[in-house]
Amino acid sequence: MYTLKLHRNIFFYIDTLRSLKNLKSIENTKNLVSPLLLRTHQDYRFSKEQIISGEDFFDFLTDSLLGMPEERQRIYDYQVQLSHYFFNNEIITLIPHRKEESLHIKIGEAKQFPISQLGDGLQQVIILTYKAFLTTEPSFFFIEEPEMHLHAGYVKQLMKFLLNETDHYYMATSHSNYLLDMINEDNRIALYRVDKKQMNDEENKYETVIKRCDGDRTVLQTLGVSPSSVFLANCTIWVEGITDRLYFVQYLKKYLEELKEIDKTKWEDYSRFIDGYHYAFVEYQGSNLEHWDFEVDSLEAVDSSKNKGLNAILITSNALVIADADLTKKPRFNELEKQLGDKIAITQGKETENSLPKKFLIKKFFEMCPDNGLAKQGNKKKLDYSDDYEKYFTDSYQTSTKGVGKYFDNVLSKMRKDGVIPKLENNEKSFTFSNGKQGTIKSKTGFCRDIVELMQSESWKLTPSATELCESIFQHIKANNY
Template sequence: MTEKLYYWAENLEGYNSDIDNDFPYSIEIKRLNFFIGKNNAGKSRFLRNLFINSTHTIPDFSFPNLSNYFTELKSIIESSQGTIWLGAMSSGENRTTLFKLINDAIDCPIFPRNRYKENYQRTIDQLSKVRIEYTQEFTYKVSEIQKYVNDFENNIVYEKSKSYIPILRGMRPVTEQENTQPYIKRAQKDYFSDTNKFNSNNIITGECLYNELKIHLLGEPEQRELIKDYEEKLSQYFFDNETVSLIPKHDQDVVNIKIGNDQQFPISQLGDGLQQAIILTYEAYIKSKDKEGKPETHAFFIEEPELHMHAGMVRQLMNFYLNETPHYYFFTTHSNHLLDMADESDQVMIQKFVKQPKEEDPTKFDFKIYRCDRDRDLLASLGVRPSSVYLANCTIWVEGITDRLYITKYMEKYLAELESADMELYKKYRRFMPNYHYTFVEYAGSNLSHWSFDDDYPKTREERIEFLKQDRGQSATAVASDMLLIADGDIQKNSEKIKFLRKELNKENLIILDCKETENTLPKDSILRVAQKKFSNMKRKTSQGFNIEKLEGINSLDYFDHKDYGIGKLLDDQIRNPRTSAEKTAFADGTGVGTIKYKLDFCREIIKYFDENPDWEMTPKAKDLCIRIFKHIEKCNSN
């Protein structure tokens, strides 16, 4: 069964996607889908066309290609000698008829995907009536195809409805006329001529929130409980755990809000960013379950979710969508702060739009869609300059991207454990948002000497000139706020660097791992499972001389917790056959200290293992690291 999902619309002339040759004229999608590109690159029009024109569901466009199965059926017929029966009829023409039926299925274009699915269903219905004398192989293969498709249908989620959230949105009435919704009317006039089909039922602008809250709070107990649950989630994600109450006050036309022990006040006195957060999360949360309390999936098409929001709050909004709702989301965005989510979650997809003149007529344009993760062109599409601006209240310095990804996962796990072990501390820590309360800074270990961590960095121009003459490095405090620097244990071998760091950083601002590197703090089971998977995909030339089954002989939980060697060497030492040269490696990146090969690929596999096995346990060193990090964040964000 395909693990990938695809989506498109029936009327998308001028748009072209070269993402996957097997699925032409479609885009691969995940839970969060970001459309980026320069202004006038066609993002918004594409988003609206997906919303307006697609009468089919995500599974329709993701239906698997069955050509290989039909080819196998053709081979079975070619090798068989028995009479072919079509239902109750046997005829010498049946073999020719069957060949034509299967060839048509093989040659059937797989786009549009929904038509391919319809053709398949007709074909398989006819094939299920076929019987070939002296063999059951054909019948078994047809049943196998049917089971494959049934499994796909049973495991894939169908979106129940679609909703569009335009840029023009707000919770405050902009007219004195009662029962009017100017934002929705404007959206209808600009984009949706069929007002019977596109209206307040599927266009979300925030104007209906007052009445929506009134209906729920004056409705059934289950409706009131749903609003209470939503208020708790708002508190958790956007209001630093302060109790939040939303009140459709009877003598006003605007929602009131009460936060903690503060007095109740109209929503108009709340910051625009938080109003946006409520508009963008209310409908998504309310629609997350059906009347029986079972998860219910919808699709949301959202223009510029980052409007009026701090970068950290936008990230928190995306975490809300991923953690608290089952829906699929499609966004147009110019926010570079969302890009690194592609590294942190396998449920994020970024598509870049490029407007290109047509070769035959330069006055007309095609819109090309490219899948991308992190590249310079992507940043340029968002208008991001090479310079970095740190807006968070504190920074955590790590040696590279893999350290950041591992530590981010550790922090998530630590919070999950705190929820059952220490609720008060959990409530205190869960409010901390990436890129707002803290952010990561990635450095290369060898570059540390180029930075000065001295708080007394010169302020005046003359002092700076004199400082630079001393070649003491660039000021870290000039580009980043309160910092916690995490260094790999192998730095211990460089006494000068250790001396330099301890001189310029306070003890509480420096963590030197008591092992070679961050990978040595990973739990044993995760390393073993990923290593086994990686080994099975190695070329024979690489894996020859090693026996992966020897990994099962590792009984010590701290086998990989080593001061001098990376997990690559520790893996090789365990699985190397007695006669295999010590110079030959399977996992280690060379014969030195044994850092794992292809660190980022290995890291992604580890994170995937964590996501698929939520019961994984942190090592003591990983937990201690989290404790230090959260204490640093708490200190830097205390009032």
């Protein structure tokens, strides 16, 4: 838990009253007035230096470009990040046009034009990011409804910009359901709900109640979200369940990081894709995949009364199915392969967990394994890690037909054979990591969340099998986003 010591001058407030258009008017023929800034100052009593309305960006940009070299460099860096996050990597130039006393923008090879002609959403993006990016001292930003005028996909892209490219603290009020699924993607984000509660049954007396609600589904109902509100992305990535989705979110992020170092061109191509806009995840829940039909020639062919009656292409867009390797042994696989062609990707090992980095599996092994290896004392003292035990962990799990739970059980068995863990006495049962004959890890969801937390806090590299799956996903996304 971080404790932030905030000084008086590093609070910033961004109200819903914001614009890059030239709204200044002359008052008493002497003083220029910024009406949005003035209105916010009068309403909320923040100092004018703390309020970000967008009206000062012309002067701010002019002063920076005419200032010290480091100020000009900071503006250049800001334009590069704007390009990367919001303009598909086209070169962006922000220009203070002195004669017109207005901001201009140049995008790629196009002619420059007044920024007022830019879409309202992209104008909002600039207002919400310029002060945050150009302010180097860690600060606290209060933002009212950052999603205002933004496309759903760009709401998440804006949050990623603020989280990844700035070093500040943010508190935002929002009515956007598109922000909610970022809670699982980034542990730096927390969701709170603010309600009013009547005090002691007294009429017209209420207290404010603030409650953390990261997993509270009633928030969606409060926001008025219904099935008809779902935004269809240009293509979909079908994964077995929530654990696979959480893994793949981290895989794709790491794949982009690794690409940036080895293939800048491909990184620029792939990094422009936005979750929720260019692509979206669908969870098909294991054997339920058999119920889906990925090939419907006409509406006359629709027949939901059949076992295989759920028509995927009628309710989701351009699907890529990622399936566990054991699907290839089932009768349904041949039909799915015929329908999907190259739009089905099979894990090299039994399931997605078999593509996890070995260093995290080793860490989880010692967090879970009791020092005596007994089933009844599985929650007591854990086995201490030693470099000498590394030899028990090979890469065989990555292509194994069994899950990582079975892989762990085999490691435990070898340690017991070598005397690292005491041999079983009469009537004693061994601790097990696996759940069933297929060797899937026990407490799969909790195991996943622990791994994801490690992925977000430690350095790591993708395994070859994970890299292959990521490339398949990005190729699919690219093919469906021209």
